[in-house]
Amino acid sequence: MSLRFNLIAETAAGGRRGRIVLPHATVETPVFMPVGTAGSVKAVAQDVLESLGAEIILGNTYHLYLRPGHDAIRRMGGLHRFISWPRALLTDSGGFQVFSLNSLRRVTEEGVQFRSHLDGSSHSFTPEHSIDVQIALGADIIMAFDECTEYPADHTRAEESLRLTMAWARRSLAHFRAHRHEVPWNDFAASVSRPAVVRASTPPLGSATLNPAQNGVPQVPCTGGPGMDVSESEIRLRTQCLFGIVQGGMYRDLRRQCAEQLTAMDFDGYAIGGLSVGEPRELTLEIISEVLPLLPKDKPRYVMGVGYPDEIEQYARMGVDMMDCVLPTRAARHALLFTSEGRLNIKNKQFAEDQSPPDPACTCPVCRRYSRAYLRHLMQAGEPLSATLNTIHNLAYYLGIMHRLRASLESPSLAPETRSCSSSPTTDH
Amino acid sequence: MSLRFNLIAETAAGGRRGRIVLPHATVETPVFMPVGTAGSVKAVAQDVLESLGAEIILGNTYHLYLRPGHDAIRRMGGLHRFISWPRALLTDSGGFQVFSLNSLRRVTEEGVQFRSHLDGSSHSFTPEHSIDVQIALGADIIMAFDECTEYPADHTRAEESLRLTMAWARRSLAHFRAHRHEVPWNDFAASVSRPAVVRASTPPLGSATLNPAQNGVPQVPCTGGPGMDVSESEIRLRTQCLFGIVQGGMYRDLRRQCAEQLTAMDFDGYAIGGLSVGEPRELTLEIISEVLPLLPKDKPRYVMGVGYPDEIEQYARMGVDMMDCVLPTRAARHALLFTSEGRLNIKNKQFAEDQSPPDPACTCPVCRRYSRAYLRHLMQAGEPLSATLNTIHNLAYYLGIMHRLRASLESPSLAPETRSCSSSPTTDH
Numbered sequence: 001m002s003l004r005f006n007l008i009a010e011t012a013a014g015g016r017r018g019r020i021v022l023p024h025a026t027v028e029t030p031v032f033m034p035v036g037t038a039g040s041v042k043a044v045a046q047d048v049l050e051s052l053g054a055e056i057i058l059g060n061t062y063h064l065y066l067r068p069g070h071d072a073i074r075r076m077g078g079l080h081r082f083i084s085w086p087r088a089l090l091t092d093s094g095g096f097q098v099f100s101l102n103s104l105r106r107v108t109e110e111g112v113q114f115r116s117h118l119d120g121s122s123h124s125f126t127p128e129h130s131i132d133v134q135i136a137l138g139a140d141i142i143m144a145f146d147e148c149t150e151y152p153a154d155h156t157r158a159e160e161s162l163r164l165t166m167a168w169a170r171r172s173l174a175h176f177r178a179h180r181h182e183v184p185w186n187d188f189a190a191s192v193s194r195p196a197v198v199r200a201s202t203p204p205l206g207s208a209t210l211n212p213a214q215n216g217v218p219q220v221p222c223t224g225g226p227g228m229d230v231s232e233s234e235i236r237l238r239t240q241c242l243f244g245i246v247q248g249g250m251y252r253d254l255r256r257q258c259a260e261q262l263t264a265m266d267f268d269g270y271a272i273g274g275l276s277v278g279e280p281r282e283l284t285l286e287i288i289s290e291v292l293p294l295l296p297k298d299k300p301r302y303v304m305g306v307g308y309p310d311e312i313e314q315y316a317r318m319g320v321d322m323m324d325c326v327l328p329t330r331a332a333r334h335a336l337l338f339t340s341e342g343r344l345n346i347k348n349k350q351f352a353e354d355q356s357p358p359d360p361a362c363t364c365p366v367c368r369r370y371s372r373a374y375l376r377h378l379m380q381a382g383e384p385l386s387a388t389l390n391t392i393h394n395l396a397y398y399l400g401i402m403h404r405l406r407a408s409l410e411s412p413s414l415a416p417e418t419r420s421c422s423s424s425p426t427t428d429h
Numbered sequence: 430m431s432l433r434f435n436l437i438a439e440t441a442a443g444g445r446r447g448r449i450v451l452p453h454a455t456v457e458t459p460v461f462m463p464v465g466t467a468g469s470v471k472a473v474a475q476d477v478l479e480s481l482g483a484e485i486i487l488g489n490t491y492h493l494y495l496r497p498g499h500d501a502i503r504r505m506g507g508l509h510r511f512i513s514w515p516r517a518l519l520t521d522s523g524g525f526q527v528f529s530l531n532s533l534r535r536v537t538e539e540g541v542q543f544r545s546h547l548d549g550s551s552h553s554f555t556p557e558h559s560i561d562v563q564i565a566l567g568a569d570i571i572m573a574f575d576e577c578t579e580y581p582a583d584h585t586r587a588e589e590s591l592r593l594t595m596a597w598a599r600r601s602l603a604h605f606r607a608h609r610h611e612v613p614w615n616d617f618a619a620s621v622s623r624p625a626v627v628r629a630s631t632p633p634l635g636s637a638t639l640n641p642a643q644n645g646v647p648q649v650p651c652t653g654g655p656g657m658d659v660s661e662s663e664i665r666l667r668t669q670c671l672f673g674i675v676q677g678g679m680y681r682d683l684r685r686q687c688a689e690q691l692t693a694m695d696f697d698g699y700a701i702g703g704l705s706v707g708e709p710r711e712l713t714l715e716i717i718s719e720v721l722p723l724l725p726k727d728k729p730r731y732v733m734g735v736g737y738p739d740e741i742e743q744y745a746r747m748g749v750d751m752m753d754c755v756l757p758t759r760a761a762r763h764a765l766l767f768t769s770e771g772r773l774n775i776k777n778k779q780f781a782e783d784q785s786p787p788d789p790a791c792t793c794p795v796c797r798r799y800s801r802a803y804l805r806h807l808m809q810a811g812e813p814l815s816a817t818l819n820t821i822h823n824l825a826y827y828l829g830i831m832h833r834l835r836a837s838l839e840s841p842s843l844a845p846e847t848r849s850c851s852s853s854p855t856t857d858h
Contacts (some may be wrong), residue, residue, distance in 0.1 A: 385473070
């Protein structure tokens, strides 16, 4: 398989301490993945993300397909190089954004027709097209094209939606297996399989004409070259991997059926999708509990789009290896800070002359340098630095929870201490 | 005097290589000072400014007076501590913003009445009030309250405006001399002279309850204390300094008269104001040429609100020691990058797949890591990182011009090389 997943430790409750070896980085799990929708984790520069310890970030296929376009990104060597991010990347399939940002979409057996939220232009995604776009973007981990079942949905509707997701999963996998060698950072692919897409005016990968930092993006070792035979296993070792997504609405039987069928298809990892779509949290928990034991132990498990600080800790303790969510970054831009003392609305007047750091227990660059009073002032004054500093702190808080949790899962004797550090009361100030 | 100015070298053309020793930093001149209007150089964090080599930044008295308020900033220990900026600060008098942001202002002999651009509330600045506000903010260098004569203005109008500026300069200086010990980072002032303004709940300066970085803001050494006698010279050595501002419109006789009178008043430094207000550049140059020889050689000379890259180099070569301008930061937010190859409008479609750095000759963190294509994408996508990266580059470009120029002024034999590096063709791409 194109990723290696090592299980380092496992708790009685199912919590897993693991390590995913990907083409661009080794990711320690459980991991929280910051979301960089349009090729940027909003308001935070890449070197800051690195210093915070982010090993893998997300890009959104829908957004990048519309702007600047996957073909442009392919011509520039892929998303890693385009955004100058040398570590691991994951792209979603675009399905979720098509469903959440488009009221005029039309779903058929073939795929989804939709209109751009930017200019109203018509587009369509099929499983094959989504995979093509994701191969062009070149993230380390890409996702099967699925339909995110809305909530609420009755059993008949959820079953029909699942039927589509399963058919699309098979087509996604088949197309990926046939085309994965076309990833732009695979030199073999660039020089042999798709010569037409490499423009004469585009510097080759590793060209000395690029700035040093871009050259510094690690390229996957290449043993192939023009006209050389490259074995199937060699291609797999240096290209992307594809995750399947378990859907089925809030119905245990459908989720079970989906998990079993996807497992039989042998994806590189498995996601649980269709959660955090409006259902009560107990239901989210119930579905995760139901699905986790059905997934193969030797592959990463990813719950998409969650959650609050206490949620990500809870799910990780149950055996979820990967999570992503816009919450820490989006909340930051709306003045909501997550801290060891609970949530702070930093716009609140009570902080006007509060010279203490945002979170006295936090050692992030923001808490080491700035006061609540200053962060409040930046927000009140509409200063762009407000979003940057708030986001850095919230990401540090989320990544810190996972960092401590990994230590706790590895050395269960440390658990009580790390638990108290990462507890997250939800009292609003 | 409360600053020490050392002239290190002087060229035949009048260019000066100097050093200003201020309470919070030693500033190498000629210096370009980034503008941090409301307590933040827009979109750039303080540690980045430090890494770019900014030794002194500006705050705007008008903006900080309105929000968060100078009394609040005084209670929090002054502007350095509030924004966590340990190096030098300069505040303007508020006069320029009152004139430029208020169409409903009313000017009398006493001062200016104006309405807040934020909420329409009524306020007034007198020379005494401007100085009080600037003492509360506690910048290393503060400015006399003046009237920035509009352009064009006939001789009679410019003469009347200058009469006001001169009267206000005398009142500014007298009030400053009577109150300069009240600066919030002067422990003597905090503990003796204005005990009422130190709230019981506010940690004293240097308190261990603050975050380390704030404690790290260097405090001026204090030899005084409650009940102790502190000599006039001791107070002067550890408090702010006040600059006078030469006005007089575009009239040589008025500028000369103003410079002579201000020089006699013995300010700590001298600014040339009322330029870059719409006049042709030849006129700006003419006024600067006229005024510079009239100013004392042993004090810093500051031209306010200029300019383009080639302007700041030109004026520094004529003997200007300090300049500030919103141009590099404001232009950055509107996609205009200054580079060794000329100005780039980074929104331009021609950069869509341009993988070269913004400025191939630049070693700033942005040019080392990101491509023109990525900066264009960030701007097109409305990503907040766009303003941050563009601003970092433009500031690095401006600070780099001054850095090379200082080397050239110190070692005139290097001049040809440094000239070519900092030349700034104005071809738009």
